Amino acid sequence: MHVFRPTLQQKQPIKNVVVLVLENRSFDHMLGWMKKSVNPSINGVTGKECNSVASPKSDTKPETTICFSDDAEYVDPDPGHSFEAVEQQVFGSALSASASEPKSIPSMSGFVEQALSMSENLSATVMKGFRPENVPIFASLVTEFAVFDRWFCSIPGPTQPNRLFVYSATSHGSTSHVKIQLAKGYPQKTIFDSLHENNLDFGIYFQNIPTTLFYRNLRKLKYVFKFHDYDLKFKRDARNGKLPSLSVIEPRYFDVVGFPANDDHPSHDVANGQKLVKEVYEAVRAGPQWNETLLVVTYDEHGGFYDHVPTPYVDVPSPDGNTGPEPYFFKFDRLGVRVPTIMVSPWIKKGTVITKPKGPFPNSEYEHSSIPATIKKIFNLSSNFLTHRDAWAGTFEQVFDQLTSPRTDCPEVLPDVTPLRKTEIDENRDVSEFQNEVVQLAAVLNGDHFLTGFRDDDVAKKMNVKEAHEYVRGAVSRFVRASKEAIKLGADESAIVDMRSSLTTRSSSIHH
């Protein structure tokens, strides 16, 4: 049967969306200084944004402050961004709040205080932003295409809950990294499922391991052919016009010699993140699908770095009624800190700055759930919204509705990137908390969790970055191979392969 789809489908020029989510940097940290030298209409920084070093204990003592500077470079260690840390950053400490100002209105005044509680030197680090010339790819894309200067992460907390929002508009009640849930896989429906229901294709182009496997549904046999090795396939698919409706680019989360991490997570060098964005842009720009493509680059969360825009806290809808764990019982009723979001398409006017959305609700904002919300809209998916949150989040299809034909003046090549880090990669360092979670995921895929039982003294704790990287690569390829074999044997498409531990004897079975 031929289905004729009139109007919207024909007018709306975007047929492929490419999404790249980097790690742990706030808007002001990455793009704040672009107000001064790239585009004055950006809501960035002037250098007059300051945080007190400590809460004033009395009115008589003058308080010391640290103001925002432009000398951000290579950052190590990592600033705080747990739920509790972000609460302190956004509201300031209870001590400094006066009685008339209840601790419910974000003042963005506690970043220095919070950093100081972790390490003396970190307090200045969180108040630094990059000079545009040190993030040349972003400077170029912000000049040429669109920047969102009011896009927030979905929850005031760390990576995984925020990453979960990007493709499912909820973290299913998680406000932190819940190891057992990450390992078992989150049960909620995703935008990938909606695309699949509507016979539209998607692809996950991963480098070390696809963290989209934290969604349980994506482990199902029916999706195993959606996972592609970025290095082998992305440029080729772009060149051959084979990019699916939604392409997800997963960065390299491990820093090993010859393959530096490019996720921008401290201590990783942002120059490698810049190189990845450059590579993705140039591949898409050169391909036959360029005129139908939208590239979205955003950050999962602010990583503890200062941002001056108060986080929205009024009538933000809970996605699904789940609440966070004790002692906060967070109701998912306020957003996280503002993060950089850049959009690229030949349908975007040069130098566009997008601020607040015009609906669907009077208080709607751009946040990570805007991605599934917009995908549903531009592809006219018949599937329902995923949660109350993507039904509320602003959509951005009007950004590429301003021109009557695609631009022909978009650069084919972006500037070269020079490394900011002066030191060598240390692949023998211990895995970070985030890398540890990724290893947990690999352990599940590999069947090794039966031996470790999700305890804290788990597989990853014994590994350094290099070993973890190798383990993760091996686990993913075994899981994919076993899934493909199961399909050949006629297993049900909604089944998930259950590996037996490599530490005992290798085999697999199918779970429904």
Ligand SMILES: *[C@@H]1O[C@H](CO)[C@@H](O)[C@H](O)[C@H]1NC(C)=O
């Ligand atoms: C969108 O899809 C619905 C069916 O789900 C269809 O009735 C409608 O005509 C479509 N709209 C456009 C603009 O294609």
Ligand SMILES: *[C@@H]1O[C@H](CO)[C@@H](O)[C@H](O)[C@H]1NC(C)=O
């Ligand atoms: C802070 O930095 C200085 C030099 O920049 C160094 O000597 C000192 O050990 C650092 N302190 C901490 C707590 O990291």
Ligand SMILES: *[C@@H]1O[C@H](CO)[C@@H](O)[C@H](O)[C@H]1NC(C)=O
């Ligand atoms: C930022 O990094 C921390 C520390 O590695 C991690 O726990 C948290 O999940 C991070 N968010 C990101 C983006 O990793």
Ligand SMILES: *[C@@H]1O[C@H](CO)[C@@H](O)[C@H](O)[C@H]1NC(C)=O
């Ligand atoms: C994109 O559209 C422009 C303007 O119509 C055209 O000149 C160009 O060749 C097109 N590029 C591709 C890759 O189709």
